[in-house]
Amino acid sequence: MSCVMGASVALARGDRRGSSRRSRYMRAGLAALSLLLIAPPDASAQDDSFLRGSLGSPSRWDGVHFGVQLGRSNMNTDFGNSTSALVAFSLRNTAVQQEFAPSNWTTLPSTTTNGQQYGAFIGYNIQWDALVVGFDVAYNRMSSLETTSSDSIARQVTTSDTFVNQVNIVASSSLKLVDYATIRARAGYAFGQFLPYAVLGGAVGRFNYMTTATTTVSGNSPTILPPNNVYGPITDTQSSGKDNAITGGFVAGLGVDVALMPNVFLRAEWEFVGFAPVGGIRASINSGHVGIGMKF
DSSP states (O other): OHHHHHHHHHHHHHHHHHHHHHHHHHHHHHHHHHHHHHSOOOGGGOOOHHHHOTTSSOOOOOEEEEEEEEEEEEEEEEOTTTTHHHHHHHTTTOHHHHHHOGGGSOOSOEEEEEEEEEEEEEEEEEEETTEEEEEEEEEEEESSOEEEEEEEEEEEEEOTTSOEEEEEEEEEEEEEEEEEEEEEEEEEEOBTTEEEEEEEEEEEEEEEEEEEEEEEEEEEOTTSOTTTTEEEEEEEEEEEEEEEEEEEEEEEEEEEEEEEETTEEEEEEEEEEEEOOBTTBEEEEEEEEEEEEEEO
16 A cells, blocks of 8 residues: 555656646747747848838829819019000100100009919829829919009100100009919929929919009290290090900929828929010919829
């Protein structure tokens, strides 16, 4: 019986030693697994998703894109030549106009004004690696972009017929940009989710304008006997205006598109448009746009 008991004790001790070894092995295995899980990955195995953008891969920009945009514009308007045709007509066939050309005098100053706009665009891109080229067409409607100018100028000139002439011009003018459209060539360089670009193209604007000029002249000659040694004052008023007058121009600008999702992007850009004179009035606008678009 003592032999049996001794054998049982030995077996129990062996089981405890085996269980202790298994427990140590399990703890060692769990520790090794924990180290593998918390250890930083090999730098060579990391991808460059951070460098290439939040979506993890470079965006493609080729294909059709379209969207809507809002903006704010600053319009610079040069009224300096707006009265030329009107004054020239009032002084036609006179020595004053032939010798001193009051029609070329700058009667009205330039002005600046601000206004908001909204519009839409559609375009097409072709992409070679990082180079992206294409074109777009845009329409922009002004919520309110209108300016006025009024002033006068008076000069005394002596013509070859010995008359000392008093010339006085009083004028006023207004200009409103209703809307404009552009067609632009685009070139950009894509990296990650960003596409900075430059644009150059043509523009067509629609304007309402009105100009009025009142010209008054009088004179006297110290070398001519009465009653022909004085004349005037002679006053003549001329006006010119038109609604929905169309004029062309050019456009240039810089911008950036930012991909939010594979087919959705945000746009921010600066655009300059210089218009040809309309009614003798020359206008240009600087605009800042923000927009959202889709590409496919």
